[in-house]
Amino acid sequence: MASWNHKHIIDLAAFSLEDYQNVLELANRFKALPKSGARKLPALQGRFIAILFFEPSTRTRTSFEIAAKRLSADVQTFSASTSSLTKGETPLDTALTYVAMGADTLVIRHSSSGVPEQIAKSLEKAGKKTAILNGGDGLHSHPSQALLDLFTLVNFFEPSKPDIKSIKGKRIAIVGDILHSRVARSNLWSLTGCGADVILCGPKSLLPNDFVDFVSSPPPGQLIDPIKNRGKVMISRSLKETLQQSDAVITLRLQKERMNQNLLTNLGSYHREYGISRRILQNFRKEIPVLHPGPVNRGIEISSELLDDQSICLTQEQVKNGIPIRMALLYLLMA
Ligand code: NCD
Structure with a gap:
């Protein structure tokens, strides 16, 4: 979409009317897909989405996984309880690990406000092109x-x-x-x-x-x-x-x-x-x-x-x- 200019989606404060309309129109087209028989699209074939949820979730996590798979992306979900977080790793280091393994987008949920934005800024500073999509942070924002x-x-x-x-x-x-x-x-x-x-x-x-x-x-x-x-x-x-x-x-x-x-x-x-x-x-x-x-x-x-x-x-x-x-x-x- 020509007018889309967001590198990350952290909150909706920066969304314009055109952004809202673009998202809804595209979602409407995707929603119509199962009826037409084409459940899966090749749009993101070969791309890698990591879903890093440092806080419990049922529907948001599963929904992102299904969405990524419907677009044919490779998807990997990280679960805080079985990860190196229990050994003291920071969320940024976890994010960097997934980036090193080739993640193009990180969907991040964390119980503290601001974590997805901090990770986005740190990755940009390090010259990474990874997109950050906020899956819910503290009391701050849950854009999807x-x-x-x-x-x-x-x-x-x-x-x-x-x-x-x-x-x-x-x-x-x-x-x-x-x-x-x-x-x-x-x-x-x-x-x-x-x-x-x-x-x-x-x-x-x-x-x-x-x-x-x-x-x-x-x-x-x-x-x-x-x-x-x-x-x-x-x-x-x-x-x-x-x-x-x-x-x-x-x-x-x-x-x-x-x-x-x-x-x-x-x-x-x-x-x-x-x-x-x-x-x-x-x-x-x-x-x-x-x-x-x-x-x-x-x-x-x-x-x-x-x-x-x-x-x-x-x-x-x-x-x-x-x-x-x-x-x-x-x-x-x-x-
Ligand atoms: C919400 C959340 O986690 O912020 N749930 C969700 O993502 N669907 C709301 C809640 O926790 O009550």
């Missing part, structure tokens, strides 16, 4: 998840063809543990970037105050926001008020492993106040789509009956869409 969420929403609002304009002016609620969510931070960039307004809703202890400013100031080192008119960001503590105004809701997992203190005392009362169920949606006369990045705490963030009703709850559609989105990202970085 936010792009698959965007793809799922755009397809829901306009099933005939993916056009980011279909989300412009819509109100999207992000509910739950926003404080610890790299997904929410990336969702904010992509949704406001495509012109949607976002309502952040959750208990006070899980709602960061600085989020309204988050998308109005470019990150350090980036002087200009490539998007002129971002959607607005609002904050609400009331799920009722939020759902009444929303066209879709993304609810988030309570990420206890990322909390450094116990910020929630009672899961039952969390579910009563912030859990999404069929009854709650009906109360607010709403049949709005419900998304969740997974893994879901069934019965806490989403009620069991709603999770099983995949006509409104789009969690499985999100998982399906993850493959063509990641194919698109790998293709744009490597082909």
Whole structure:
């Protein structure tokens, strides 16, 4: 794609409208492939993708593996628990090891914010051409998840063809543990970037105050926001008020492993106040789509009956869409 000029994908702060549209259009073409019988494309034949996950993952890791294989790349997955990390090797040295073995792209997940970016900078300094794709770092960013969420929403609002304009002016609620969510931070960039307004809703202890400013100031080192008119960001503590105004809701997992203190005392009362169920949606006369990045705490963030009703709850559609989105990202970085 002529206008694509990203060497790495670390976060979505530098994405333009054209970038979003390019990714979605390409993903849509890849999504149509299995129906036409051609499940595998030769696009990345002979290229080597290393998936370096220093933190546990089911769907993101598997989805990147499948995406790489559908594009005929060689793929190797690194698992932190069985690696030399246990002998004290740093993530950068692990990355350099895979680069020495010929990796063209590293997909990196790490529990600390900033690790993929640091590795990208160090490899550039060392004169390496390896591309870095962030598979989720600390609380900072999870670009492929936010792009698959965007793809799922755009397809829901306009099933005939993916056009980011279909989300412009819509109100999207992000509910739950926003404080610890790299997904929410990336969702904010992509949704406001495509012109949607976002309502952040959750208990006070899980709602960061600085989020309204988050998308109005470019990150350090980036002087200009490539998007002129971002959607607005609002904050609400009331799920009722939020759902009444929303066209879709993304609810988030309570990420206890990322909390450094116990910020929630009672899961039952969390579910009563912030859990999404069929009854709650009906109360607010709403049949709005419900998304969740997974893994879901069934019965806490989403009620069991709603999770099983995949006509409104789009969690499985999100998982399906993850493959063509990641194919698109790998293709744009490597082909
Ligand atoms: C998310 C993650 O790891 O950031 N999961 C995912 O990648 N699908 C969200 C989470 O951990 O709750």
